[in-house]
Amino acid sequence: MPEQDQSQRERAFQARIDAEETIEPRDWMPERYRATLIRQIAQHAHSEIIGMQPEGNWITRAPSLRRKAILLAKVQDEAGHGLYLYSAAETLGVDRGELVQQLQEGRQKYSSIFNYPTLTWADVGTIGWLVDGAAITNQLALTHTSYGPYARAMVRICREESFHQRQGFELLMHLSQGTEQQHAMAQDSVNRWWWPSLMMFGPPDQASPNSAQSMAWRIKRVSNDELRQRFVDMTVPQAKALGLTLPDPELSWNQERGHYEFGAIDWDEFARVVGGQGPCNAERLACRRAAYEDGAWVREAAREWAAKHPAGRSEQAA
Amino acid sequence: MTPGEQSPLWEVFVRSRRGLSHNHVGSLHAPDSEMALQNARDLYTRRGEGVSIWVVRSADVHASDPDEKGPLFDPPADKVYRHPTFYTVPEDLKL
Numbered sequence: 120m121p122e123q124d125q126s127q128r129e130r131a132f133q134a135r136i137d138a139e140e141t142i143e144p145r146d147w148m149p150e151r152y153r154a155t156l157i158r159q160i161a162q163h164a165h166s167e168i169i170g171m172q173p174e175g176n177w178i179t180r181a182p183s184l185r186r187k188a189i190l191l192a193k194v195q196d197e198a199g200h201g202l203y204l205y206s207a208a209e210t211l212g213v214d215r216g217e218l219v220q221q222l223q224e225g226r227q228k229y230s231s232i233f234n235y236p237t238l239t240w241a242d243v244g245t246i247g248w249l250v251d252g253a254a255i256t257n258q259l260a261l262t263h264t265s266y267g268p269y270a271r272a273m274v275r276i277c278r279e280e281s282f283h284q285r286q287g288f289e290l291l292m293h294l295s296q297g298t299e300q301q302h303a304m305a306q307d308s309v310n311r312w313w314w315p316s317l318m319m320f321g322p323p324d325q326a327s328p329n330s331a332q333s334m335a336w337r338i339k340r341v342s343n344d345e346l347r348q349r350f351v352d353m354t355v356p357q358a359k360a361l362g363l364t365l366p367d368p369e370l371s372w373n374q375e376r377g378h379y380e381f382g383a384i385d386w387d388e389f390a391r392v393v394g395g396q397g398p399c400n401a402e403r404l405a406c407r408r409a410a411y412e413d414g415a416w417v418r419e420a421a422r423e424w425a426a427k428h429p430a431g432r433s434e435q436a437a
Numbered sequence: 438m439t440p441g442e443q444s445p446l447w448e449v450f451v452r453s454r455r456g457l458s459h460n461h462v463g464s465l466h467a468p469d470s471e472m473a474l475q476n477a478r479d480l481y482t483r484r485g486e487g488v489s490i491w492v493v494r495s496a497d498v499h500a501s502d503p504d505e506k507g508p509l510f511d512p513p514a515d516k517v518y519r520h521p522t523f524y525t526v527p528e529d530l531k532l
Contacts, residue, residue: 145503192483199480209446215466216443272463279484388522418468422444425468 127205136337141267152209152336155329156226156266159338160208165222165229165316167201169403173237174246189286190243196283198274207268223408228389231389232319234397241294241301241308247287248361249309249316249354255280256350257320265337288357295362302362309358310366317381320347326386351379446495447473449480451487459491467492 127128128147135142142148172196178194181187205215221227232250237243262273294305321327321343333339341349351370358365369382391397444466450459462481467473473492481487501509517523526532 143503147502147504195479196483200484202480203463203467209464214443418442418444419471421468425444425472428469 124143133335136265136335139337141270143267144263151332152338154338155338156269157208157211157213159333160204160211160269161213161218161221162228162230164201164204164208164218165227166233167204168222169196169229169233169407171197171201172403172406173233173235173399174243176237177240177243180240181243184239186243186290193247193283193286196279200272200279203272203275204269205375207266207272210268215307219411223404223411225404228393230319231392232315234392234399234405235312235315236399239304239308241291241304242312244287244290244294245308245312246307247283247285248291248357249312250319251280251283251286251287252354252357253316253319253350255284256346257351260339260341260346263337263340288361291361291363305361306363309363313366314384314388315392317347317351317384318386318392320344320350322386322389323384348378351381355379444468447477447492448495448498449473449477450491450493451477451481452489453487454489459489462486464495 129149131154132142132146132148135146142152166331174190174197175194178187178190181190206219208218209215218227222229232253237246258273258277258280262270262277264270264273291309293302296302322341324330326343327343330339330342334342355370357366367382369380370382372378373380392400395401445468446464446466447470448464449462451462452459465473465476465480467476470492474490477490477492482490513519
C-alpha cells in the first residue's frame with residue numbers, strides 16, 4: 120500500500136477510536152494494534168485456563184457438597200472465560216492452536232498470580248474475594264475497550280465473575296466467624312494473597328512502557344495505578360466486614376485525597392514470578408501440557424468420527 | 438497443539454427465549470456439528486441463556502466488505518421519504 124494511503128488510513132482509524140466507535144474484526148487496523156490485542160487477549164485467555172488449577176486443586180477436598188458444587192461451577196466458568204477470549208483473539212486472524220502452543224511452550228505469559236500455591240481451603244475463599252475482585256476491577260474497565268469482540272467477551276465475563284467474588288467472600292465470612300483455628304486459617308490466607316493481588320494490576324504507571332500507546336488506542340482505558348487504587352479503596356471496608364486484617368501497616372485513609380494509602384509493593388518479587396521463578400510456574404505449565412496430551416486420544420476419536428459421518432446427526436436449523 | 442490439528446471453527450447463535458430470533462454469541466472449535474452443538478450448550482448456556490442453538494461453519498459465513506460501507510449503506514440516507522416522519526398529517530389525527 121502506498122505510504123500516503125497508509126497514513127490516511129491510520130488517521131481515519133484513530134479518528135474512529137477517538138469518537139468512541141468500536142473497531143470490528145474486518146475493519147482496517149494498524150498491524151501494531153492487531154499484534155498488541157492478540158498478545159493481550161491471548162494472555163488473558165491463558166490466565167483463565169491456568170487459573171483453573173489453583174482452585175481445581177481443592178475440588179475433591181471441598182468440605183461439603185454445597186461448596187463442591189459451587190467450586191465446580193466456578194472452575195467450569197474459568198474454562199468458559201478462557202474460551203470466550205480465545206474466540207475473540209481468533210477474530211484478529213490468529214490460529215487458536217498457535218496460541219495454545221505458545222502458552223504450553225512458555226512463549227506467552229499468563230497472570231503471575233496463578234503461580235502461587237493454594238495451601239489451605241481458605242485460599243479458595245481468598246482467591247474468589249481478592250483475586251477475582253482484582254480481576255473484576257480490571258475487566259470492568261475493559262468492557263469499554265475499543266475492540267468490539269474483546270469488549271463483548273468482557274461484558275459476559277464480568278456478569279459471571281460477580282458470583283465468583285461473592286462466593287469467596289461468603290466462604291471467608293464463614294471461616295472468619297468460625298472456630299479460632301478457622302479464623303486463623305482465613306487470616307493466614309489473606310496475608311499470603313494480599314500483596315500478589317495488588318501486583319495483578321501490573322507495574323506502576325511510570326514503569327509501564329506500553330501503556331501510553333494502549334491508552335491512545337483505547338485498548339486500555341484506566342491506568343494500572345488507578346485500577347490498583349480503586350481495588351484497595353473497595354477492599355479495605357470489605358476486610359473490616361470480614362473481621363480480617365490486611366497485612367500492610369502503612370494502610371491508612373487519606374482524607375485529603377479521598378483514598379487509602381498503602382505500602383510499597385515488592386516489584387522484585389513480581390519480576391521473579393513473571394520471569395518464571397515463582398513457587399508454581401513449572402508445575403502449572405507441566406499440568407497444562409499433561410492435560411493437553413492426555414486429551415489427544417479424545418480429539419483424535421472425534422476427528423475420526425467426523426470424517427466417517429460427514430453429514431452429522433444434528434437437526435437442520437429452521 | 439499443532440495448528441493443522443485444529444478442528445473447524447463454528448459460529449454460535451442462541452435464541453434466548455421463544456419469540457426472539459437467534460443472536461450471534463461467539464465461536465468455538467469442534468470436529469462436527471453435533472459436537473459443536475454440545476460444546477455450545479456447555480460454553481454459552483451455563484445460566485439458562487437459551488432455548489435453541491444454531492451452529493454454522495465460520496467458513497460458510499460471507500460478509501460485506503467494511504471498505505464498501507459507504508457505497509452499500511449510504512444511499513438510503515437521501516431517501517427520507519421511507520420514514521413516516523417525512524409526512525405531514527393533521528396533528529390531532531391518530532395516523
